[in-house]
Amino acid sequence: MSPPDPRGLGPGAVLGILGGGQLARMLALAAADLGVRVHIFAPDADSPAYEVAARHTIGAYEDEAALASFADAVDVVTYEFENVPAATAAFLAARTPLHPGARALAVTQDRLTEKRFVADLGLAVAPFESVDSLADLEKAVAKLGRPAVLKTRRFGYDGKGQVKIADGTDLAQAWDEIGHFPAILEGFVTFSREVSVVAARAADGSFAAFDVCENEHRDHILALTQVPARIGAAAADAAIEAARRIGEALGYVGVFAVEFFLVEGEGGEQVVVNEIAPRVHNSGHWTSEGAQTSQFHQHVRAVCGFPLGATARRGRVTMQNLIGDQANDWRAILAEPGTHLHLYGKREARPGRKMGHVTRVLPDRD
């Protein structure tokens, strides 16, 4: 742990990260560039981030003795996933700075709370209804119509914990499928494409967004990001302004992502907030080579209290996820001029598992 600097932390500071997956790994690599030491805390015996971190603690997120030692050993704590238990966050925040803070976690861990938070900011969201019972679900479907999507309020990601309510879907079965957990029903939004804004906010309120990017999902998993997105300037500005307001309202410190549906309406394009991720985000991986500062460096800067970096884009960029055995193509990818391969060091390529990604940067068309 480094001595306190009146201006905040400096190089040599120890950054604690909850979670040891690829996002923590890429944060650790960025931290190393800035001379910041990383200490990972994660429950798994083996995790991609351990190999590039100065220290790691293997512990359960409920193990208060382990968390207390971890908090003592670091200068600031961040996390790579939004499902950090609230008690863990509170326990750590009482001992060491936690960025992003507890409010960001509380809002984004619960789809209903998040939707209400976004709607209260006056931003467009898909129509939604709270669902705590089969009766609620029936009422909600009657109100929002079909198709719609039933999602658990908590702990969903990459399409897990959700069921599409189509024309023939049996509601009791759908309710069974999500395990009778508190849920929301989201009305279907007819969108032309999905876009996201990855942005950073610093403790002093400064804000820096990367260019809006366009995302293509397959089987509920991000497959491809391209920047610039096919979006008009007004809608792009609206998306970035929405992200700025969300960051502001959360008192956010760090990098976050806001996913939007781009809807073609009579008045032109409109952005509808789909989801907020209080962390570095897969749709921001293009920034590693495609922007002046990567989202990982930016997050380390923000949570350590360093100045935010420039977010200018370096060209036309694509980021392709390598899912499961797609990573077996590594040699062909390396042989392609100008590609940037990132592998996460995972030992087993299971179907649906994110094994790595590739970015490609081409000169801007003038």
Place this chain on the structure above:
Amino acid sequence: MSPPDPRGLGPGAVLGILGGGQLARMLALAAADLGVRVHIFAPDADSPAYEVAARHTIGAYEDEAALASFADAVDVVTYEFENVPAATAAFLAARTPLHPGARALAVTQDRLTEKRFVADLGLAVAPFESVDSLADLEKAVAKLGRPAVLKTRRFGYDGKGQVKIADGTDLAQAWDEIGHFPAILEGFVTFSREVSVVAARAADGSFAAFDVCENEHRDHILALTQVPARIGAAAADAAIEAARRIGEALGYVGVFAVEFFLVEGEGGEQVVVNEIAPRVHNSGHWTSEGAQTSQFHQHVRAVCGFPLGATARRGRVTMQNLIGDQANDWRAILAEPGTHLHLYGKREARPGRKMGHVTRVLPDRD
């Protein structure tokens, strides 16, 4: 030279690196991008590379038991410094592929051997004489004139182990100063600037050079690199061709650097080989943001038998070393848009110590 690796390394391979300084650290960070695990072997209790490597062994380079365990634990060995003891290299090479190989070390560890090797290739070098005694020194000075530079044949770097022989220099004192070690006297070359070529050669003979860069030294330590270098196309081509021939003649596998003096003669510019470094090189640090593939990624690719990456430059690039307390300016550097700060995680900023570097990339003037 080791033959192409029959095991056909892939991601998940373990790369052993001798040395734990900033070059090993940056190699480890690049290896992580490619899913390659790193095992550092170094004698120091604490080294910058340990923090970003999956494993490290603290051991003397003469400790054969430790070296044997290390060799067993890795798939290929490389190094970050040219002064690897020959016995260490031979011991490891008998157990696991060593890239670059023993020949590259043997040639570049001895300034006299290196100069003869370069001259034998028909490439221009500064005039030189072997010096094994004060009498030799007197004869050599009589032959080459003053000014000249007396250098130990072995173990010199960053200006260590050399004495300038100026008009009034007492030769006996100069001979004392370098400790009566076997030496060479180099005639003074009047150059307009110093340039270098950082290039890679793969086991299959493929070769890829980065653009010629221009280097400015202060107190014998690299201060600033800029690319493109101020050099004509013919001389730049000659420098790259010299590097190619050197790599070929060494049967080299990995990244290496060739430093040149740029001399303005009657027939135009000429490049005179100054020094060969059988490793990633400080004058190649600009490639991290300034080229499509960084020298660190390129070295990992080469020594693991992966395809070499594209070396195209991304713009006008400068790389400024942060020596000693220059690293204290980190906050101002981070606040400057578009800079890329790299700190090496060294705890103490001693005078003359390389603490980090900064790259800046600007669009090419068309």
